[in-house]
Every structure is written in C-alpha cells, then in structure tokens.
Amino acid sequence: MQHPPEDPVRRREFIATTTGTAAAAVPIAKQRRSVGMSDVTRAAAGMNALVEADDRHGGHRSLAAAALEGRAEVLELQQRNASERVRRALYALAAEYTTIAAWSYIDLHDLDTAQRHLHESTTFAGLSQDAPTGMRVWINVAILAYQRQNWTEQLAAAQAANASTAARRDPFFGSMGRVRLALAHSTLGDPRAAQKALGTAQEALRKAVEDERPRWTAFYGPAELNHLAAIILNRNGQSANAEMMAHRALAKIPAEFQRNRALATCQLALAQLRQGEPEQATATASTVFTIMDGAPLPGRMRSLIGDFHRDLFRLAPSTTYARDWADRMREEWSRA
Incomplete structure (x- = not known):
C-alpha cells in the first residue's frame, strides 16, 4: 500500500x-x-x-x-x-x-x-x-543491550527471554526467545551457536498455532523471523543467504509495518553491498526513504544507513550513483 x-x-x-x-x-x-x-x-x-x-x-x-x-x-x-x-x-x-x-x-x-x-x-x-508482558520486557532489554554494545548483557537478557514462562508455554514466544539467542550469539562472534538457535526458532514458529495474543506481538511471524535471520547471516558473513532471507521477509511483511519493511530493506542493501554489488545496493538502499513515506528516520535506522554509507564510499567513492546517494541522504537526514 x-x-x-x-x-x-x-x-x-x-x-x-x-x-x-x-x-x-x-x-x-x-x-x-x-x-x-x-x-x-x-x-x-x-x-x-x-x-x-x-x-x-x-x-x-x-x-x-x-x-x-x-x-x-x-x-x-x-x-x-x-x-x-x-x-x-x-x-x-x-x-x-x-x-x-x-x-x-x-x-x-x-x-x-x-x-x-x-x-x-x-x-x-x-x-x-503476566508472562507475555515479562517476555516483551526481556526482549527490549536485549535490544537495548545490543545498542549499548553490551554483548554479555544482550546474551543474558536473551537467555532470560528464552527461559521465561511465556516461552515455555507457547512455541510462538519460544521462537521469539530463541531468535534473540541467535542474535546475541552472532554479535559475540559465534556463528555455529547462532545458526543452531536460529534453526530452533524457525522450528518453534512452525509449531505455533493461531491464538489470541497481545497486540504488540502482531509484528512477529515468518516474515519478521526471516528479517532477523538476514541480520544474523549478515553478521556471520553469509551475505548471499542474508540477501535471500531479506527478500523473503520483504515479500511478506505487511505494508502497515513501514518501519520493519525499511529495516529489512537496509539488511538487503548491506547484503548486496557485501557481495560486491554497490550500484544495485545503492538502488535498494534508496527505497528506504520511499518506504518511510516522508517520515523522519528513527535513530536505529539512521545507524544502519550510516553503516551502508560508510561501506559504499569505501568501495565506490567516485561513482555517480554514490554521489547521488550522498545528495539524497543529506536531504533525508535534514528532515525534522
């Protein structure tokens, strides 16, 4: 839409x-x-x-x-x-x-x-x-710890989410906890543990049944799990697989989840760039601004775009498309 x-x-x-x-x-x-x-x-x-x-x-x-x-x-x-x-x-x-x-x-x-x-x-x-509420808090603690670059706290929070009552009772929440473990292991540079936790998260989600759950859980499903898998694979240096998972995520993330669509697009652009396709990656990254539809970019998204910008100018600093990208980024960055 x-x-x-x-x-x-x-x-x-x-x-x-x-x-x-x-x-x-x-x-x-x-x-x-x-x-x-x-x-x-x-x-x-x-x-x-x-x-x-x-x-x-x-x-x-x-x-x-x-x-x-x-x-x-x-x-x-x-x-x-x-x-x-x-x-x-x-x-x-x-x-x-x-x-x-x-x-x-x-x-x-x-x-x-x-x-x-x-x-x-x-x-x-x-x-x-309330078990689901506790689960949500632990997930946010893990995300904040990552933003603070406190990798051990990120892992501890992910372990708490994975061991929570909600995760034990419902495979849906179990999948949420296990993918947080996968993200934490990938941050700590343990790709084998990350891949194992990601596999169990995917399996748990397949076992989950439709049920009445809190409104905040609406973002999570196969599409979002694929988006998180793209993050994990990008961190693990598996750019081709990360690109595949990002495409799968974007095929199914609902249109109303603009922020999540834009974040998955950032992962796709990073995966393409790391495979030596800077021009295609730049075209992909530019669509982030279209997806956000004029809304200012949240801080986390700015950080991802900043990572892309630095890598692009390291690989292709003098190209026309890189200069055009820089002009577009300055324009979008100035939005209140």
Missing part, C-alpha cells in the same frame, strides 16, 4: 491525532469508587493505538510522551478499589505503556532514557505476573 509523501505538518497532525485517540481511550471516571475490567479494556485500547502508530513510523518523542501519559492514567486507576485480577491487569498495562516509551527511546537512540524506562517496566511486569 503506497501513500503520498507527507509534509511535516501532516506528520505532526498524525501523531497528535493518534496520541489524542490514546488519551481519549483511557478516561478516568473519578466519581466511581472502584475499577473493573471495562476500565482495563479502555486503557488497553489506548495502548493498542500507540502500538499501531509505532508500527508505521517508529519511535518518536510524541509517541513516548503519549505512552507515559497513558501509564500515568493507569497508575491513577491503581489507587482505587479493584480486585486482584484487575490490579494485575493494570500493572501489565503500566508495563506495556512504559515499554512503548522505552522502545521509542531505543528507536530514537536515546539509550539512557530508554534504560530508565525499561527498569520501570520490569517492576510493573513483575507485579502483573
């Missing part, structure tokens, strides 16, 4: 509309003396609206602010009378909202702020005793 380019005003209006929807979805009825599952449902609707916004454009400060506002509303509900079931559900939502904020700051590459919010979400997830 293609969209016409959006100007900065339209993007601001989109974020404002989304965050306004989220805020409206979690009203506080202060005159009521107790809280029930209907309040939880309304709060969850606001959280899901933010997840959908993140799927399209990635993390932004407006999204993080809206998530923290939603968390404040949920914690205010916690101060009123509620059953144990409702309290656990509210703590799970507090963890979810806080994790959305943390994830936004990871995308923005504001890692200190992300770290603080992840610590908070870990507390809320523990209080909720």
